[in-house]
Amino acid sequence: MSALQARITARRSKFTAKSSSSFWHAAWYRYKQNKLALVSGVIAILILLVAIFAPLIAPYSYATQDLSQSLAGPSLKHLLGTDQLGRDLLSRAIYGARTSMAIAIGATLLGALIGIPIGIAAGWFGGITDFITLRAFEVFTMVPQILMALLLIALFGGGVLKLILFLGVTAWVGFGRLARAQYLALRDRDFVIAAKAMGVPTRRIVTVHVLPSAMGPMIVFFVQQIPATIFTAAGFSFLGLGVQDPLADWGKMINDGEQYLSVSLMVALLPILCIAVATLTFSFAGDGLRDALDPTSR
Amino acid sequence: MSENASEQVGRLPNLSRRGFMIAGGGAAAALALAGCNSKNATSSGAGTKNALGVTLPSGSASAQDQYYVQAFDSTGASYKALDFYETVYSRAPLADEFNIPLVRLNSDYSIVPGAATHWEQSSDKLSWTFHIKPGIMWSDGKELTAADYIETLRYSADPKHAWDFSWFWSGVIKNYTEAVAGKVPTSQIGVTQGSDKYTLVINTEGPIAYIPSACLYTTPLSAAALNKHGSGTYNINPSTCVTCGPYTLSKFDPTATVVLSPNKKYSGPYAPPIDGLVGKIYAGGDMLPRFQTGEIDTLSVTPLDLKIAAKNSRTKDLHLYKNPNDFEIWYCFFDVTKSPWNNVKVRQALAHCIDRDTLIKSLLAPLATPAYGYLTPGYPFAVEDQLKPYTNYDPNKAKSLLAEAGYPNGKGFPSVTLSWWANAVSNTESVVQALTQNWNKILGINVKLQELDKTTFYDRMNKKPTQLDMGFVSYGMDYFDASNMLSVYKSGGRHNWNNKDYDALLAKGAAESDTSKRQDIYTQAQVLLTQQAPALFIFHLLYGYYYAPYMKGNALAKNKDGYDGIQWPGFYATSNSLQQLYVASNVGSWPRQKQTGVV
Amino acid sequence: MIAYLAQRFLTLLVVMLVLTMIIFGLMHAVPGGPFDQTQQPLPGPAMANIMHKYGLDEPIWRQYLNWLWALLHGDLGIPFEQPTMSVTGLIAKAWPITLIVGGITIAISYIGGLAMGLIAALKHNTWLDWLLTSAVSTAGVALPNYVVGFLLISVFSVKLGWLPAGGWGQPQDLILPVIAFSLYPMALMARFTRASTLEVTYADYVRMGRARGLSERRITLRYILRTALIPLITIMGPNIPNILTGSIFIEATFALPGLGSYFTTASLHRDYPLILALVLIVAVLWGTCYILSDIAYTLVDPRVRLEGLSR
Secondary structure, three states: OOOHHHHHHHHHHHHHHOOHHHHHHHHHHHHOOHHHHHHHHHHHHHHHHHHOHHHHHHHOOOOOOOHHHOOOOOOOOOOEOOOOOEEHHHHHHHHHHHHEEEHHHHHHHHHHHHHHHHHHHHHOOOOHHHHHHHHHHHHHHHHHHHHHHHHHHHHOOOOHHHHHHHHHHHHHHHHHHHHHHHHHHHOOOOOHHHHHHOOOHHHHHHHHHHEEEEEHHHHHHHHHHHHHHHHHHHHHHHHHOOOOOOOOHHHHHHHHHOOOOOOOOOHHHHHHHHHHHHHHHHHHHHHHHHHHOOOOOO | OOOHHHHHHOOOOOOOHHHHHHHHHHHHHHHHHHHHHHOOOOOOOOOOOOOOOOOOOOOOOOOHHHHEEEEOOOOOOOOEOOOOOOOOOOOOOOOOOOOOOOEEEEEOOOOEOOOOOEEEEEOOOEEHHHHHHHEEOOOOEOOOOOHHHHHHHHHHHOOOOOOOOOOOOOEEEHHHHHHOOOOOOHHHHEEEOOOOOOOOEEEOOOOOOOOOHHHHHHHOOOOOHHHHHOOHHHOOOOOOOOOOOEEEEEEOOOEEEEEEOOOOOOOOOOOOOHHHHHHHOOEOOOOOOHHHOOOEEEOEEEEHHHHHHHOOOOOOOOEEEEEEEOOOOOEEEEEEOOOOOHHHHHHHHHHOOOOOOHHHHOOOOEEEEEEOOOOEEOOOOOOOOOOOOOHHHHHHHHHHHHHHHHOOOOOOOOOOEEEEEOOOOHHHHHHHHHHHHHHHHHHHHOOEEEOHHHHHHHHHHHHOOOOEEEEEEEEEOOOOOHHHHHHOOOOOOEEEEOOOOOOOOOHHHHHOOOHHHHHHHHHHHHHHHHHOOOOEEEEOOEEEEEOOOEEOHHHHHHOOOOOOOOOOOHHHHHHHHHOOEEEEEEEEEHHOOOOOOOO | HHHHHHHHHHHHHHHHHHHHHHHHHHHOOOOOOOOOOOOOOOHHHHHHHHHHOOOOOOOOOHHHHHHHHHOOOOOOOOOOOOOOOOOHHHHHHHHHHHHHHHHHHHHHHHHHHHHHHHHHHHHOOHHHHHHHHHHHHHHHHHHOOHHHHHHHHHHHHHHOOOOOOOOOOOHHHHHHHHHHHHHHHHHHHHHHHHHHHHHHOHHHHHHHHHHHOOOHHHHHHHHHHHHHHHHHHHHHHHHHHHHOOHHHHHHOOOOOOOOHHHHHHHHHHHHHHHOOOOOHHHHHHHHHHHHHHHHHHHHHOOHHHHHHOOO
16 A cells, blocks of 8 residues: 555655645645545544543443343443443443554554654665665565464563554554655655755754655555554454453454354444444545545545 | 363364354255255164174164264364374374273273273282283284283383373383483383283382273273384374274374274274264364254354354254363462462452352353362362362452451552463353452452463463463363372472472372272362462363264263263273264254265 | 566565574564473473474574575475474465465456446546445455454355355355455455546546547556556555465354464464464565566556657
8 A cells, every 4th residue: 555655645745845834724625525534534533532531431341240231132221232241332332442543543653653764764865774674674564464463472462552562563664665755756856955955954854844745645644554453453352362351442342242143243243333433434534634635636 | 181172172262253153053954954855764773783793772873874973173283193192182083092991981980991801909009900801903913912001101101202191100100200201211111011911010109099090091002013113103094003992094184084984803892883983173163053064963062152052943952961071170370479379368368259150150051060179079089068168259258358468458459460361161251351350349459361372371370480470270180080180289280389288188198098088188188278279269161062863872871970971081992982872763853964985 | 677686586585584583583482382281291301302302402593594404405394283294285285275265366356346446437426436436345444354254154154044154165165255355455456446547547648648539448448547557566466465375364254274274373383383384485475476566567667658658
């Protein structure tokens, strides 16, 4: 995905190079025109709010058990029913948003923080730095992810933080490739050459002059990475890795619940619905953002 | 060993796909139609003979239906050989059928004759003598004699062979430990021929009362074949397989199937009606639909399987057979050298704060019974009532014990971690959550959970000193004697609770041959163990089995304890269940998938 | 070109060497070994015997060299999981199943996705575009493939009883796993085809072609499709190694005896020879993929076509 992004954005950065408040204004205007993106953006923000304020919204704690209510159907006491340990499903779905979003956003953020500086260095300096960075990209791409995850988790243990660390360390390659392609294309632009000629220090060129131009595509990539990371994290939970009981997480809830499908439909279906809504809204919002920040795409 | 049993139905953590069962339901319905069409072809074979010359009992199906198909989950398994003395933990499906052990077990867990007709302990109590029935022939034409057992046991002690179960005879057979360590040649171990070639003498390291029980694990390789091939793997090749049991190998594919067909040269005393065995190997997936669609004749079920099966028309009225299999105890252990677990009052507080009845009713029933001690009732020398006062569910007592230990209402109690690995048979994931929730709620402490993969879990638990402060784990017996299971807690054993009194009781019990005196000794040991609470005993697992309605025979009948289905050690040469199972003539009432070329 | 490929090949070899070293170190650092016992740990001398038998008592660098040496002789060792077979034999048995499922998945999803993306782009802003982009392509992106597989089983095997719930051996066993596996790459392909086709459709040279009076069909096939394909090579190429090594999720859901599940069991078992073999397979596939996409890139380089057009 990153390569396309990189190519397209590299070609288009001349537009965004004229970064100004009017550019962001225009982008917001374009985003507003896209109804699907607008609605998705609103839902995505709602999901984030639910995640942040989970303890205030959820009727119960994610851990409160009532073994006598095991796998009970929907009732006034438990609006969506309970799971095998008699825990309130609605509350677990709400707290699940918290864990799943924390992992998805945390890991993507970490990937960006690692990947972008490395990518910038490679693209800007070229030569041996670039060569080594490219080989690092290759090593990280060639590692079978699940096998590696299993070994690392066996070595360091599971938990939300470690899952974020692992996913972040895997996600950096995408950001790295994107940043590299951007800076590779931008470093020969007139305004950069001009800045160099005027004796502006390199660090200042890289951050103040070039970064704003490269910012748009990176934001888009960031938002688009979130649903992908929700997916991957759910897969890890499906394998029993990462999130520890009794913490609620959508992927883990799918894994636990889906075996109960013929016994209690809601246990299986609720987390599946949550994941579907979250991935879709973040995907649409990401697409809308891309279109808005990149006037030549449709 | 027990863990092997659980693994046949245990799955990769959280990869169990129970939801597929209904899927099987659909397919089963389609197959049921096919079954109806062929219904008038009722097969009756009562009075006729099978390929082993056994006259089939009344009510049995025809001779070509007398095979038995079992399922094996290869997830987490390694299939290397078909003989106990080649490898214990990497045995492939349908292992240990090519021999006759010295003794066998009946469904009441009593030792009955196998290849040995009788046995006795010497007057100095330092050796046992077994008398082998003459005239049992190997398929290569040689006779089964003491030499086969001697060569097999020597092979097991050979450092070059590196047998994975050598701890079993270490400290039991004379010089065995030294031979494994390479300090003496294997010919020096205390297993010798007696007065003639049918007499086997086992010299022990001390007076050991339970040798006949332990001798269940004397499933010999052929001395001639062992010497010729240099290892026991000759038995995984149909052309080199040498057997004196009722079966011989006809197909070995460790990724798909193992097929045993009748050994037409069988000359032993225990010929079975079932003369063909099929082991189907699956790489995970849900077993229930495979049973419902007639791919397999029997199924070991999990608590969840039962919930799902109850909603299916084919399985909802099927009888659920239950037995303790290898008498597993599931318990929480502590690292008693570390705070807070070095305080016996803290351990006792947690012991009184386990609501076993509710937990079992919601999560495991009917496949578990509450555990108050290490031994399952029904296991030799097990007691229960004497232990209850030390570990019954009593939240108030639990709270006051914790207060006495210096943590009133959990104040000041450090955050602790309970490690566990996922096992579908015991519903571990739910059980550990229910346990910790109760402790945290009632005692006001903070017990956190940490799931580990199985290999990591056992590696960290078994490290000396152990790297787990607290864990949820099981143990199953290896042979029928209290000394086996109770020795897990002796000093220097599996866990780090070292107690001189307990060690002394175990040593006394192992040497005592008077049964009522042994009972007294082992009762004291069990009370001490439960009272000191180096572990919290949660439940004894029961194994649940479905057998297709045409599987019949005394092997499935209730035993003295009221448990039914094929008892431990299973459908093997080491059990007399082999002779007591047959396929009945109602085989057309179920969509059994025909196996050809087996019998 | 040849020199470039040779250099690329050599760097990839070095990359793989580094990769196997990392994995080798990591898998030996992980707690537990392949011959650990669960009930009663083996007495020291007995364990030492086993470790010696499998060469695990040697220093780790020597074990790595031993492995490398055997590899150069085409020997991948004996898997601890299936000691009666060789690693090569095990892979030869399991991988074809994964390759069949993966191959069909790639064919269906790439061709289907390409067609859907093209149609959506050519009918831009019509109801057909909306249906294809939103409904079909998002269905694949919205749910993890094991959930899709699970839902497929519930409907087609459970409710309707049309197709088997899992297993391997008969042709109909392929249908549900391939659908579940295809959805995501198909959706991805459709999305990117649509995006890159739209980009080209409004490009100057296509407008020029139209102005010159070239037929719409010719424009679509010669200029739009060909140019739109280029970014797709870079995007969809890298998915091929992933699909061809199988998905543990798909294989577990449908009980396929393929390669995918070994990625988990090998690491859970500490099956060192198998872990390394799997890492090698993935690495070699990626390497091949990198080199092929480099070649493919030059073959369909846009500037070549652009020159042709302007001439």
